Amino acid sequence: MKGYKVAIVGATGMVGQEFIKVLEQRDFPIESIEMLASDRSAGKKLFFCHQEIEVKETTPESFKDIDIALFSAGAEVSRYFSPIAAQSGAVVVDNSSAFRMDSKVPLVVPEINPEDIKKRTGIIANPNCSTIQTVVALYPLHKVNPIKRIIVTSFQAVSGTGLAAVGELTTQAKQVLNGQATTPHVYPHQIAFNVLPEIDVFLDNAYTKEEWKMVEETRKIMHADDIAISATCARVPVFIGHSEAINVEFSQAMSPDEARRILAQAPGVKLLDDPAISLYPQPWSAAGTDEVFVGRIRRDASHLNGLVMWVVADNIRKGAALNTIQIAEEMIKRDWLHSGGQK
Ligand SMILES: NC(=O)c1ccc[n+]([C@@H]2O[C@H](COP(=O)([O-])OP(=O)(O)OC[C@H]3O[C@@H](n4cnc5c(N)ncnc54)[C@H](OP(=O)(O)O)[C@@H]3O)[C@@H](O)[C@H]2O)c1
Numbered sequence: 001m002k003g004y005k006v007a008i009v010g011a012t013g014m015v016g017q018e019f020i021k022v023l024e025q026r027d028f029p030i031e032s033i034e035m036l037a038s039d040r041s042a043g044k045k046l047f048f049c050h051q052e053i054e055v056k057e058t059t060p061e062s063f064k065d066i067d068i069a070l071f072s073a074g075a076e077v078s079r080y081f082s083p084i085a086a087q088s089g090a091v092v093v094d095n096s097s098a099f100r101m102d103s104k105v106p107l108v109v110p111e112i113n114p115e116d117i118k119k120r121t122g123i124i125a126n127p128n129c130s131t132i133q134t135v136v137a138l139y140p141l142h143k144v145n146p147i148k149r150i151i152v153t154s155f156q157a158v159s160g161t162g163l164a165a166v167g168e169l170t171t172q173a174k175q176v177l178n179g180q181a182t183t184p185h186v187y188p189h190q191i192a193f194n195v196l197p198e199i200d201v202f203l204d205n206a207y208t209k210e211e212w213k214m215v216e217e218t219r220k221i222m223h224a225d226d227i228a229i230s231a232t233c234a235r236v237p238v239f240i241g242h243s244e245a246i247n248v249e250f251s252q253a254m255s256p257d258e259a260r261r262i263l264a265q266a267p268g269v270k271l272l273d274d275p276a277i278s279l280y281p282q283p284w285s286a287a288g289t290d291e292v293f294v295g296r297i298r299r300d301a302s303h304l305n306g307l308v309m310w311v312v313a314d315n316i317r318k319g320a321a322l323n324t325i326q327i328a329e330e331m332i333k334r335d336w337l338h339s340g341g342q343k
Contacts, residue, residue: 003031004332007066007090009058009081010073011035011046014162015095018321019070024049028325029332036062037073063088067337068328071095072320086122091337093124093324097209100125100217107220110326111267112139117331124327129319130154130210130233130242131217136292136318137311138248139222140266141259148305149228149249152214156199157238157283160315161186169237191237199233208233241283242315249306256297259307263294268318273297281312289314290322 006023010016016037023030035046036058044055056062058077063069063085071078071085072095079098086092099105106116107125109132117124127135134152141147158165165186172182172192182190189196200209207215211231219225236243263269270291272281281293292313300306313319331337 003029004067004337005032005034005065006030007034007036007062007069007085009036009062009069009071009077009085010095011055012037012041012044013072014159014166015072015316015320018316019072019325020046020048022317022321022325026325026329028329034062034066060084063090066090068093070324070328072324082123090122091120091124091328091331092122093126093327095126095320095324097128097213098125099123100127100213101220107217108327108330109135109139109221109323110330111136113221113223114330114334117327117334117336120336124331126320126324126327127217127221128210128213129160129313129315130156130231130244131214131221132319132323133242133292133311133313133315134214134244134246135218135221136266136268136313137263137294137309138218138246140262140269141248141250141254141307142222142224144258144262145250145252145254147224147227147248147250150218150230151247152229152231153245154199154214154231154233155195155236155238155243155245155283156210156233157240157242157315158191158235159240160199160242160319161235165191166239169239173237187235191235193237195237196235197232199235207231238283240287240314240316241312242319243281243283244311245308246311247300247302247306247308249300249303251305253305254307256299256307259297259309263297268292269294271295280310283312286312286314288317290317292318 039057042057069085069090075096075098078096168186210233214231215229273295280295296310
């Protein structure tokens with residue numbers, strides 16, 4: 001099997017660390033791997049398949065002779081380095097929001113729109129974590145009975161903000177339990193034992209950017225510009241695993257049993273739906289797993305054609321690292337890595 005020369009940009013971060021784990025676990029065909037981060041981490045050591053690898057500062061020269069560059073170091077870093085990496089001949093799969101809504105850049109969830117990879121111009125975008133789990137759960141239903149409207153409320157884990165936020169929740173939880181005062185640094189308010197209805201910046205339309213990403217990205221991935229979508233995103237004091245309450249209106253009525261039957265066969269989905277034994281998805285048990293878990297499927301009492309459901313996934317795996325690596329695997333499987341787009 002051919003091995004690829006891979007670079008991870010943001011290798012020391014929350015998602016970067018998961019890239020390493022997922023590449024190892026899935027036995028990704030690797031000839032060589034570069035661990036890249038900022039100058040702060042240069043010289044640190046990371047392990048890949050029991051081999052110690054030194055972290056290097058990301059520079060324009062980092063991408064010479066790289067086949068696949070997996071980016072997860074924030075939008076600013078991606079905006080600067082991704083085009084350089086693509087021009088150097090690497091295929092970039094970018095986890096940041098920098099290029100997601102660029103009409104020339106495919107935004108891909110392999111279970112849904114793998115064919116879009118072919119349109120690549122050197123960069124492929126990985127969607128926002130909350131969007132990925134929404135579309136993996138809804139698209140199989142949409143194919144059978146087109147969706148007209150989605151109302152989604154997310155309960156998002158602090159790991160979605162990166163390593164510093166995980167540290168902040170840990171510190172604050174101890175402080176609160178010890179009766180001490182907390183000082184927020186990452187979030188605008190205390191996150192321990194609290195819920196914050198603010199993820200990313202507020203926009204002129206009074207939604208947050210995270211909420212608007214869910215609206216725009218869902219339509220782009222599903223190729224469904226006419227679906228009406230409204231999202232409310234809240235940060236909750238959970239370490240890993242985003243949860244979503246989703247109300248969905250179809251073109252025609254769909255029974256909960258039919259939805260369960262479809263979702264039981266859907267790629268990447270696992271049904272956990274037996275209220276009699278309190279079986280439903282939970283972030284605690286989704287952490288460290290690959291599936292999008294769906295449960296609490298019931299008729300929407302407010303609309304004849306509506307269903308309600310509860311959807312949970314590990315935001316660092318399917319929401320970020322796993323989906324990114326699945327995109328790279330899809331390119332390899334279809335022999336698209338060195339064809340199409342600009343190389
Ligand atoms: N966490 C999630 O659930 C999630 C989901 C989807 C997408 N994402 C996206 O993934 C990206 C990273 O998220 P994260 O959670 O991994 O954040 P993180 O834990 O804060 O890690 C950030 C990483 O970026 C690196 N970095 C920062 N500035 C850099 C620079 N100038 N040049 C090169 N590398 C630089 C950091 O390196 P140093 O260690 O040297 O500072 C670190 O490796 C963000 O764009 C985020 O939106 C995250």
